[in-house]
Amino acid sequence: MQRLLFGSSIIRHIPPFLLGCHTKRSSTTCNLTQGLNQVSSFLDVGLSLVITLYLCLPNDYQLCFLEHVTVLIGIAVNETPVAGVIHQPFYKLENDGVRKTGRTIWGLQDVGVGGFVPCPPPSSLIITTTRSHSNPTVEKALQAMNASQILRVGGAGYKVLQLLEGKASVYLFASPGCKKWDTCAPEAVLRATGGVLSDVRGRTYRYGAAVPRPNAAGVLAAASPQLHADALQKIPVELKEKLAPET
Ligand SMILES: Nc1ncnc2c1ncn2[C@@H]1O[C@H](COP(=O)(O)O)[C@@H](OP(=O)(O)O)[C@H]1O
Ligand SMILES: [Mg+2]
Incomplete structure (x- = not known):
């Protein structure tokens, strides 16, 4: 995993007006907190430059569409999005058919992407x-x-x-x-x-x-x-x- 330019401590200091977080169920909050902790665990401490940080947690949490759930962290510098994390807390069904494990996708301007294998677009629209x-x-x-x-x-x-x-x-x-x-x-x-x-x-x-x-x-x-x-x-x-x- 590439090191990003900000630390997990930043998550505790996000100005409230930039934080989008809507949950309807306490269990959702718990699961999303776990997801966020997974995301933050790989962020290296050492804030360099953060102009704007957008954090989005899903409010349309539905048990039938768990894989659609993403935790998003976006960083814009000079009003241009330059770094992003897309965390899927419930990406993959485990062998027991019950537990779901997550994955974390990231992208950084001039560096590239990670956490997934990019594929070309489909042949039809x-x-x-x-x-x-x-x-x-x-x-x-x-x-x-x-x-x-x-x-x-x-x-x-x-x-x-x-x-x-x-x-x-x-x-x-x-x-x-x-x-x-x-x-x-x-x-x-x-x-x-x-x-x-x-x-x-x-x-x-x-x-x-x-x-x-x-x-x-x-x-x-x-x-x-x-x-x-x-x-x-x-x-x-x-x-x-x-x-x-x-x-
Ligand atoms: N009519 C609407 N009212 C409120 N939020 C909306 C909306 N349309 C889109 N959004 C926001 O845009 C996101 C993507 O929308 P969609 O999936 O419908 O394309 C939604 O994600 P969440 O529903 O995960 O919060 C929601 O945050
Ligand atoms: Mg939303």
């Missing part, structure tokens, strides 16, 4: 999108893609993992709803592999304490600039105008 936050605009954008398959899964971290592991070509969510803490870490890991994450007009999001937390103009991400450009030109102009009016 497979879109990954929201499982629980759809609406007519989201569906209209999906229809315009003319995809061979649409995967509906939970969480921005899990959807970006599907891009990184060759399960999907494009992540499209033509709606407000995602926040900076949902996309900072996934975008950093995606960028470290040459991928792109933007709004539905193709504009990159800025990350920092002074920027708005909602990603109001949706999410379009792909494993390569070419796949991203192809998807971008398929999104109907009226949807782009509606979600991301030109200023």
